[in-house]
Amino acid sequence: MALRILVVEDNLITREMLKDIFDILGHQVVAEADDMSGTLSAYQQHKPDLVTVDLSLPKEDGLAILRALRQAHADAKVVVISGNSQQRIRDEALQAGALDLLGKPIELDVLKRCLEAVAAHGNNPSGPEDHPPVR
Amino acid sequence: MEITPQDQKTILRFVERGVAASSSKLAAISRTVWDIRGISLEACARPEDCAQLKEPSESYLGAYCQAPGKLFLAFFSELSAARITLPLLSGGAGGRLSTPQRREAAVAEVANIVINAVADALAEPGGVAVILSAPKCVRGQRADIIKAAFGNLFPCGRIFSVFIHMASQEIAADCTLLMMLDDVNVSFLLQNPDA
Numbered sequence: 472m473a474l475r476i477l478v479v480e481d482n483l484i485t486r487e488m489l490k491d492i493f494d495i496l497g498h499q500v501v502a503e504a505d506d507m508s509g510t511l512s513a514y515q516q517h518k519p520d521l522v523t524v525d526l527s528l529p530k531e532d533g534l535a536i537l538r539a540l541r542q543a544h545a546d547a548k549v550v551v552i553s554g555n556s557q558q559r560i561r562d563e564a565l566q567a568g569a570l571d572l573l574g575k576p577i578e579l580d581v582l583k584r585c586l587e588a589v590a591a592h593g594n595n596p597s598g599p600e601d602h603p604p605v606r
Numbered sequence: 607m608e609i610t611p612q613d614q615k616t617i618l619r620f621v622e623r624g625v626a627a628s629s630s631k632l633a634a635i636s637r638t639v640w641d642i643r644g645i646s647l648e649a650c651a652r653p654e655d656c657a658q659l660k661e662p663s664e665s666y667l668g669a670y671c672q673a674p675g676k677l678f679l680a681f682f683s684e685l686s687a688a689r690i691t692l693p694l695l696s697g698g699a700g701g702r703l704s705t706p707q708r709r710e711a712a713v714a715e716v717a718n719i720v721i722n723a724v725a726d727a728l729a730e731p732g733g734v735a736v737i738l739s740a741p742k743c744v745r746g747q748r749a750d751i752i753k754a755a756f757g758n759l760f761p762c763g764r765i766f767s768v769f770i771h772m773a774s775q776e777i778a779a780d781c782t783l784l785m786m787l788d789d790v791n792v793s794f795l796l797q798n799p800d801a
Binding site: 481482483484485487488491526527528529532533534553554555556557558559560563575576 | 695703711715718719721729741
């Protein structure tokens with residue numbers, strides 16, 4: 472299943488790299504954002520299958536965006552992609568409804584497995600809260 | 607706040623853990639091996655007092671991330687920045703940007719990854735979850751970059767600075783990490799010395 476993805480990332484190089492990787496893996500980036508309002512409006516407009524969120528962003532941090540998104544759209548599937556790998560942050564992200572937290576630099580195999588799990592997840596009506604983390 | 611030699615050892619032990627993770631991530635990004643050449647700790651009142659900043663300086667590309675009472679900077683000489691970011695940029699990412707903009711964005715991302723590895727290692731024993739600010743990229747001499755990053759982050763008290771120097775012989779590149787912590791953050795770190 473090809474996923475339609477919203478990328479929330481402020482660094483232009485990383486955004487481009489993610490787009491290239493998703494493209495190679497057969498998925499499509501349908502929108503990009505780097506703050507909460509942009510994320511919420513892009514989600515409303517595109518209803519993506521998956522949202523990837525960085526944690527360190529210029530305005531709100533990724534956890535705040537994750538919580539706001541899941542509050543507005545309880546079925547939103549979100550994977551955090553960050554250089555931050557603190558256990559407490561990981562726990563908070565999963566508790567807030569993230570499917571997984573993937574570390575940077577991005578490892579293609581890890582990302583691929585995660586996307587495959589998310590794609591399989593799409594058929595599960597119970598939503599992401601019963602399945603963290605997906606890998 | 608004064609720190610004892612034992613406290614210094616504890617802080618450096620936590621830092622070493624982070625630096626090991628940091629050099630591994632740098633290796634993954636640049637696709638080459640990185641060695642840790644040195645780690646040193648000093649306490650000073652202002653960033654310009656730090657002995658390490660008084661060495662002759664060339665032009666650097668740097669990026670910094672902050673959290674309350676913490677400042678993390680990563681510096682790369684222009685040549686090192688070009689060599690380290692080559693794998694990131696060789697695929698043509700950010701083709702809409704000018705070459706300097708692409709390099710700055712790539713340096714910011716490399717710094718983000720390398721800095722977070724060290725910040726993570728310091729957050730765990732301190733018992734706090736820390737999300738650093740998005741990295742800001744700056745170009746210039748090291749002392750000027752530090753002054754710009756320093757801003758009003760540390761209104762008073764002593765600053766504990768840790769310098770970390772890493773290098774890759776294979777691509778003739780180097781990276782200097784500087785982290786500055788205030789008294790409060792150092793106290794948190796020393797609360798759990800056996801972590």
